[in-house]
Structures are given as C-alpha cells and as structure tokens.
Amino acid sequence: MTIALVLYFILALALMGRLLLYGIRPTKTLAWLLAIFTIPVGGMLLYFILGRNRRKNKFYTLKKTKSISKYLNKVHEYYKTIDSDSDIPASIKKHIKLVKLIIKGANFVPTVGNEIIPLKNGAATFEAIFKALETAKKFVHIQYYIFEEGDLAEKFKTILIKKAKEGVEVRLLYDALGSRTLSHTYINSLKAEGIEVFGFLPMKLGRFLSSINYRNHRKIVVVDSVYGFTGGINVADKYISGDPDLGNWYDMHLQLKGTIVNSLQSVFAMDWSFASNSDNLLNTQYFLKHSTSGKTVAQVVAGGPDSEFSAIQQLYFSIINSAKKYVYITNPYIIPGEALKEAMQVAALSGIDIRLLLSTKSDSFLVKWTVRSIFEDLLESGVKIFLFPDGFLHSKVIISDDELTTIGTANLDIRSFEQNYEVNVLMYDKEITTKLKLDFIIDCKKSNQLNYNQFLKRPKIERLKEGLAKVFSPVL
Known part of the structure; x- marks a missing residue:
C-alpha cells in the first residue's frame, strides 16, 4: 500500500510538472492540479482522457508532400502582395487585418468569384446535397462527425453505390466517436461496392485515452471540386423529422461553388x-x-x-473586437472562456449591439447550466440574450456590420477552439450578411429576451446549478 502511494505521488508530481510546462490557461491548469491531488486515481485518469495539451505536443504531423509545399508557397506569396495588389477586392482591403490573421493562423487565402447559398435546416440542405451528388462524374468526398443510420443514411448509400458503379471515386470519412452507432453491416455494404471508408481516430485500446477527447467535428461534402458543402448539419434523421425530446432541430449549412471549394477539398x-x-x-x-x-x-x-494557433477562436475574437455597429451570434454552446467573454463585454459597454441567440432547451444538462452561468455577467455589461423557445437551435453563425458572416461547424466554446477539428467559412459579403441579419431579427422576435434585473431574481437552485456547472467549464 505504501509503495502504491509513493508511486502515485511520484506520477502526480510528474503530471504537475507537465501541466506547469505545457498548460494553456492558468484556470485550466489549476483545475487539473486540484483534480489530480484531491481525487485519487480518478483525477489522474480524467487528465489522461481530457487534459493533455495537444497544441504543445503535436497530435500528428502531416507529411510534407509536394502539393502541400506548393500550396503553402502560394499562401506566403499571396501574403507578401496582398497590400499592394490592385486586383485585390475592396472587401478584402477593408478587412485586411482579419484576412492576414486567417492566412497566418489557418493557411487559407481568401478567394473571389464564389457562389455561396446559405441552406436553412435539414430539408433544404440534404435536397441540395443529393442533387449535387447526382451530378458527380469524377469523385465524391464525404466527411461527417455524426453519420447515423436511418432514412438519410439509406439515401446516401443508394446514391453513393450508384455513383461508384458509374466509375466515380467515392470516399467516406466519419468520426469514430460521433458515428459510433454506425454498424459494420452498413460500412461493409459500401466497401463491397468499391467505396473507401475510414473512421477518424478509431477508439482502439492502445490509444483510447489519448484520442477519445480529440474528435473530428467537421462536416464536408465535395463533389468533383465543383460543389462543396459545410456547416452544422450532420447525417441524422432528426434534422428532417425532429427530436422526440427537443422538438424540431434548426441548423444552418452552406452550398459552395467556386475556388473556395478547393480550400474545402484541402481540409478533407x-x-x-x-x-x-x-x-x-x-x-x-x-x-x-x-x-x-x-x-x-x-x-x-x-x-x-494540431494547429499552431486557435484559428477559429481568433476569428471570433477579431470579429467582435473590430465591430463598429453590431455582432449577432447564433450558437447552441456558448462557453467562451474569459478572453471572448471579456471581448463581448467590452464591445457591449462601448455601444456595440451584441446579441446572442440560443435555445431555451439543451441536449446536455451540464452544458445548459455552464452556458447560463455567464449570462449574468454578459447581461450586466449590456449584451442582449435571446432564448429561442421552439425546438433546438444548432446553428453556428456570426454576422457583423452588414459585411461579415461566418458559418461552419465550430461552437463558441473551448472544445471547438482547442480539442475538436473544425471548419468554418468566412464570407466578406454584404448581401448574404444583410439577409441573415433579417432572419436573425425575426428569430429574436420569436424568442424571449432576458432582462438583467429579472434574471438577478432567478431561484437559488438555478444559481446552484450554474455554480456547480461552472466548476467544470475549464475542462469542458
């Protein structure tokens, strides 16, 4: 028993050294130190599953192929000329700091001449995707966090097998945890027709603890590099027929045509x-x-x-900080961390119209009360919060100043910023932003706006739930 305690103490000290060397945020580091030293065995086990800093210890290193090298060279050359090139659109020059931030942080340059259509909710999204799939002549690339068997999955299977028989290259990539219910029977039925199928980070015993917390949350469809699709919508029948507990499932997706599809193809x-x-x-x-x-x-x-920087967190932070008139945010999981929370408060106190739209209902008890735990501070600084009463609002959308819109897979939380593989599209487009602004205002009118003074009078039991949930926020 004494030997076991000594070994545990030595391992705990080693983990403490690791946290001090590689911890990202002091609050998170302190939370893990407390867990390791106050919860015997369990705290250490949770750290191995949830706590390791993959940004400092690269999860994997991509091979440096000629194609990647050529692409990166193109990025760097573009970066050098972006200030002086007379052909650069005015919208890029106006937001040059944001453009450069993304080039440096995510290695993707802005592209011009794109046709982008926002797709609201599941029916419109899958109608557009299936229509595009039918046009495939060379290849189809599909990637989802959740690929769940049901009517939608059967429609995918029918079209994909048909295309494979026509000689089209078909590839399916799914997240091994998010799509854990996907059966071997379904997968093998695709493989039998020559379709390539892989799971991202399969939960094998040898690396279970090191991979379970790092998931691929991206949703991507690319057809012949002509059509691209991305956004918040997974392959699950609830996006069409609703959820028995949460009701209708609302979300936003994008149909892309143009050079931007090549960027999406690069991610895939x-x-x-x-x-x-x-x-x-x-x-x-x-x-x-x-x-x-x-x-x-x-x-x-x-x-x-595996990224050098938290590119999507920096995107959100920059949009909020640079706003002149307004920032409207739709997101189901708003656990922003201190930096983004402070950015929203400073903007609101400076007279910027900061609005958050999220559902009254939540698909997670812990997340619901963790999100609500920041409401009081935000409301006090003038941030307007609207709770959508009907169904579950799963969209991940930020619009600002009638000029900028970002739609994608990333939530406004530490998990999306640090632990998940995510992809967003930023559009420098007045028409799209103005249209989505009108939709946002309509949804706000359907929603219940929180009042700061009334919110202060909420029951103590709710405050207790918020407080307990907030304890876990640094490690969520």
Whole structure:
C-alpha cells in the first residue's frame, strides 16, 4: 500500500510538472492540479482522457508532400502582395487585418468569384446535397462527425453505390466517436461496392485515452471540386423529422461553388491523409480552376488540436473586437472562456449591439447550466440574450456590420477552439450578411429576451446549478 502511494505521488508530481510546462490557461491548469491531488486515481485518469495539451505536443504531423509545399508557397506569396495588389477586392482591403490573421493562423487565402447559398435546416440542405451528388462524374468526398443510420443514411448509400458503379471515386470519412452507432453491416455494404471508408481516430485500446477527447467535428461534402458543402448539419434523421425530446432541430449549412471549394477539398484531403495513411488526394487532379460568375469573397478557416494557433477562436475574437455597429451570434454552446467573454463585454459597454441567440432547451444538462452561468455577467455589461423557445437551435453563425458572416461547424466554446477539428467559412459579403441579419431579427422576435434585473431574481437552485456547472467549464 505504501509503495502504491509513493508511486502515485511520484506520477502526480510528474503530471504537475507537465501541466506547469505545457498548460494553456492558468484556470485550466489549476483545475487539473486540484483534480489530480484531491481525487485519487480518478483525477489522474480524467487528465489522461481530457487534459493533455495537444497544441504543445503535436497530435500528428502531416507529411510534407509536394502539393502541400506548393500550396503553402502560394499562401506566403499571396501574403507578401496582398497590400499592394490592385486586383485585390475592396472587401478584402477593408478587412485586411482579419484576412492576414486567417492566412497566418489557418493557411487559407481568401478567394473571389464564389457562389455561396446559405441552406436553412435539414430539408433544404440534404435536397441540395443529393442533387449535387447526382451530378458527380469524377469523385465524391464525404466527411461527417455524426453519420447515423436511418432514412438519410439509406439515401446516401443508394446514391453513393450508384455513383461508384458509374466509375466515380467515392470516399467516406466519419468520426469514430460521433458515428459510433454506425454498424459494420452498413460500412461493409459500401466497401463491397468499391467505396473507401475510414473512421477518424478509431477508439482502439492502445490509444483510447489519448484520442477519445480529440474528435473530428467537421462536416464536408465535395463533389468533383465543383460543389462543396459545410456547416452544422450532420447525417441524422432528426434534422428532417425532429427530436422526440427537443422538438424540431434548426441548423444552418452552406452550398459552395467556386475556388473556395478547393480550400474545402484541402481540409478533407489532409484529414483523409491522416485517417487512411495515404497521400493520394494531395495532388492537382482534385483541385480545379474555377470560372464561376459568383461575387462572394470567402475564406476557409480550419483549426484543430494540431494547429499552431486557435484559428477559429481568433476569428471570433477579431470579429467582435473590430465591430463598429453590431455582432449577432447564433450558437447552441456558448462557453467562451474569459478572453471572448471579456471581448463581448467590452464591445457591449462601448455601444456595440451584441446579441446572442440560443435555445431555451439543451441536449446536455451540464452544458445548459455552464452556458447560463455567464449570462449574468454578459447581461450586466449590456449584451442582449435571446432564448429561442421552439425546438433546438444548432446553428453556428456570426454576422457583423452588414459585411461579415461566418458559418461552419465550430461552437463558441473551448472544445471547438482547442480539442475538436473544425471548419468554418468566412464570407466578406454584404448581401448574404444583410439577409441573415433579417432572419436573425425575426428569430429574436420569436424568442424571449432576458432582462438583467429579472434574471438577478432567478431561484437559488438555478444559481446552484450554474455554480456547480461552472466548476467544470475549464475542462469542458
């Protein structure tokens, strides 16, 4: 018994040294130190599952292929000329600091001439995706966090098998945890038709603890590099028929055409390279020159635990800090951390119209009360909070100043910023932003706006739930 205690104490000291060397935030480091030294065995086990800093200890290193090298060279050359190039659109020059931030942090340049259509909710999204899939002649690349068997999955299977028989290359990448209910029967039925299928970070015994907390939350469909789709919508029937507990499931997705699709294809190709251990997608045949007549300037922002910087957190922070008139945020999981919370408070106190729209209902008890634990501070500083009463609002949308819109897979929480692989699209587009602003205002009118003085009178039991949930926020 004494030997076991000594060994435990030595291991705890080693973990303390690791936390002090590689911890990201003091609050998170302190929370883990308390857990390790006050919860015997359990605290240490939780740290191995949830706590390790993958940004300082790279989760994986992508192979430096010629295609990646050429792409990065293009990024750096663009960065050097972006200030002086007379062909650079005015919308880019106006937001030059944000553009450069994303180039440096996420390695994606803005692209021009894109056709982008926001797709509201599941029915419109899957109608557009299936229509695009039917046009495939060369390849189809599909990636989802949740790929759940049901009517939608069967429709995917029918179309994908049909395309594979026509000679189209078909690849499916799913997250092994998010799609854990996907059966071997379904997967094997696709593989039997020549479709390549891989799970991202399968939960194998040897690396279970090191991988379970780092998930691929991206949703991507690329068809011949002509069509691209991304956003918050997974493959699950609840996006069509609703959820028995939460009701209708509301979300936002994007249909992309133009050069921006090549950026989305790059994200898929790098994830595929990691999951399949093959670089076969990192070559020019999967990247097309586009001549669409669209007018949207857009930029992909991808981030993950292997990234040098928290690119999506920096995107959100920059939009809030640079706003002149308003920032409207729709997101189900708003656990922003101190920096983003402070940014929202400072903006609101400075007279910027900061509004948050989220559901009254939540799919997680802990997340619900952790989110609500920051309401009082935000309301006190003038942030307006609206609770949508009908169903579950799963959209991840930020719009600002009738000029900027970002839609994607990333929530406004530490998990999306630090632990998940995410992808967003930032659009420098007045027409799209203005349209989504009107939709946002309509949804706010349907919602219940919180009042600061009334919120202060909430029951003590609710305050207790918020306080208990807030304890876990540094490690969520």
